[in-house]
Amino acid sequence: MAKAVEPVLTGVDVSKAELVIARSDSSGVETISNSVGPCKRWLKSLPPGSKIALEAIGIYHRQLAKLAHEAGFELYLLDGYKLNHYRSGVGTRAKTDASDARLILRYLTKEMDSLKPWIPAHDAFYRVQGLMRRRASLVHTRVALSQSLQDIPELKQTAKQLDAHIRRVELLIVQRLKQAMADVGWWLDAKRCxxxxxxxxxTGIALANTFHRGPFRTSDAFIAFLGMDVRVRDSGTQTGRRKLTKKGDPELRRLLYNAAMAARKTQAWKSLYEAYIAQGLKPTQALVKLARKLARIAFALMQNQTTYQPKTP
Known part of the structure; x- marks a missing residue:
């Protein structure tokens, strides 16, 4: 009777050009091209039930992640921030592709019980997220150019025309965002927000897009995905400084912060913002807390498919 092949654990270090792979059944590492053919051939070589872990690196991990999920393997995407601190914690001095692959394998082996398998997002999520990031880059470029050219009188007219042209491109991106949300039926949730x-x-588009990246069981999970949950560091009688974890998309956090800045001036939220200040919070802290409140309300509206009822005076 043939002996059953045991599943293996694998750690994959991802780059644009190649994948460096460490396996639990081997002391060495292997390197393959980060392209469809080699990825499929490598996945076919894995025994059924094997588990794969890799660090989320921009867009370069997506191809392998999608192929592994389609092949039926359990996949874990690791947070780069945690992995970096894990590297320091275990005393790893070197940082090479091979050592990173082994570190990811070690992390998977030791921490697997606390990890959640990766679930692929709808293609529309990445499309909307990509458009949001491109718009953010345009805004950053437009502001930088405006500040750089403002003290050159002979370029004033040209700078003004350039600014107007970039703004038109930004509007076109917003139109594409709305259409992308409508195409997959997410625009109604954006309107709820x-x-x-x-x-x-x-901000409504970004919140709705993130909501559909889920599923999120609670608003706490949604807030944590946004990176707006608070990291607590207390020891004995010492109370450490509270900081946001800042995981997830920084552009969405920026939009939510701007939304809080606008909300604090409205009749609905002015008193709450002032109450936060009265509690001893600094303006930035109060705005972050208000932004988190807005995000929780948005989550509840989308989760329950209800319509927002504005506060009455």
Missing amino acids: KAIEGIGDL
Whole structure:
């Protein structure tokens, strides 16, 4: 009777050009091209039930992640921040592709019980997220150019025309965002979010897009995915400084912060913001807390498919 092949654990270090792989059944590492053919051939070589872990690196991990999921393997995407601190914690001095692959394998082996298998997002999620990031880059470029050229009188007219042209491109991207949301039926959720005082089109789109990346069981999970949950560091009688974890998409956090800045001026949220200040919070802390409140309300509206009821005076 043939002996059953045991599943293996694998750690994969991802780059644009190649994948460096460490396996639990081998002391060495192997390197393959980060392209469809080699990835499929490597996945076919894995025994059924094997588990794969890799660090999320921009867009370069997506191809392998999608192929592994389609092949039926359990996949874990590791957070780069945690992995970096794990490297320091275990005393790894070197940082090479091979050592990173082994580190990811070690992390998977030791921490697997606390990890959640990766679930692929809808293609529309990445499309909307990509458009949001491109718009953010345009805004950053436009502001930088405006500040750089403002003290050159002979370029004033040209700078003004350039600014107007970039703004037109930004508007085109917003139109594409709305269409992309409508195509997959997410625009209604974006409108639910937009009904909240302070939240505009872009923030509503970003919140709805993130919601559909889920599933999120609770609003706490949603807030944690946004990176707006608080990291607590207390020891004995010492109370450490509270900081946001800042995981997830920084552009969405920026939009939510701007939404809070707009909301604090409205009749609906002005008193709450002032209450936060009265509690001893600094303005930035109060705005972050208000932004988190707006995000929780948005989550509840989308989760329950209800319509926002504005606060009455």
